[in-house]
Amino acid sequence: MTIYLDHAASAPLRPEAAAAWLEASREVGNASSIHGSGQVARRSLEEARERLASLVEADPAEIVFTSGGTESINLALKGMWTSRLPGTTGIVLPDGEHHATLDSVEWLAASQGAQILPVPLDVDGRIGHEGFCDALSGAALATALVANNEVGTLNDAAGLARAASDAGVPLHLDAVAAFGHVPVSFRQWRADAAPGAGLVALSVAGHKIGAPVGVGALAVARSARIAPLLHGGRQQRGLRAGTQDVAGAVAFAAAAEIALAERETEARRLAALRDGLVSAVTTTIPDARLLGDPTRRIPGNAHLHFPGALGETLLFLLDQAGISVSTGSACQAGVAEPSHVVLAMGHDATAAREVLRITLGHTTTPADVAALAAALPEAVARARGAGSGRRS
Helix, strand or coil, rough: CCCCCCCCCCCCCCCCHHHHHHHHHHHCCCCCCCCCHHHHHHHHHHHHHHHHHHHCCHHHHHHHECCCCHHHHHHHHHHHHHHHCCCCCEEEEEECCCHHHHHHHHHHHHHHCCCCEEEECCCCCCCCCCHHHHCCCCCCEEEEECCCCCCCCCCCCCHHHHHHHHHCCCEEEEECCCCCCCCCCCCHHHCCCCCCEEEEEEEEEEECCCCCCEEEEEEHHHHHHHCCCCCCCCCHHHHCCCCCCCCHHHHHHHHHHHHHHCCHHHHHHHHHHHHHHHHHHHHCCCEEEEECCCECCCCEEEECCCCCHHHHHHHHHHHHHCCCCCCCCHHEEEECCCCCCHHHHHCCHHHCCCCEECCCCCCCCCCHHHHHHHHHHHHHHHHHCCCCCCCC
């Protein structure tokens, strides 16, 4: 039986979400149809929208369902760029963002003439507030992670939103890694920002919290200037055309309700398991070290550096032992390259290839953590013996 410790890539499907999906999928009808069957589907969809909105702390009309975090991020960034104020070309882009953000902004720079305004991270992987504020001057838009998806460090989302509001710049926050694990509030972070400025869009995804893969959402302020990516209908305030996934929305709402109901209890449990794991690993492998902020981080995230041991070799050896972990974002799976997040934190390219991301979740047990702690010393020794770590 596999021990699964890669919840940040995709969390196991919650039985309640699976049951909600199955029940909703039995309903026949397009939520945009005006006949009785269509209106039954519409009611289920709008109830799911209301449920999710209450958990994100947004108005139901502000929730736009998507196919996941990547689409939500693309819709926010490309839609905000298309609707930007005349004469503005700069996009504030902190180092270490998720590749859905990096690749979207790089595409806008290469094909649309956007100017990238980088913001450095500190040694713990946090977005520098002063650098972020400086980059906002005259920018078209800004984006930032609420929690770094690799090293787990939490950013000051409220402070970043306030800075964008003060500068009159629209801001997108990527809360995909954070939602369900730490407090997320679209309404509080938006606060009293002027129309079209400050926090205007926030991305979340279902499969990080036990909903099915393929459903996410973008909270979009009523005053936001965002153009749609897809055309072919006026669904969801005209921001996302196409037949809506009623069953996916219902399952997302079900998973989110459970995740938030148990969030505080799970945060304490997972933080204790994580701290025990880090203590055990650094005791048996003294030169191993935790990267990212030691306390202000996602509770279940342990991002570890093992000098002299290539991360992909460790991943393979642990997989052979029946333990699933990762070296970083699953979106870069199969690509042997240094972690751009670790590089942004000031480490060299060699160190950026000697890391493992271990993420715990709602199915993780103390026995799972103990098994990983027991397997790691041999895996690290074998990886180092294979000469897969530092090179002269």
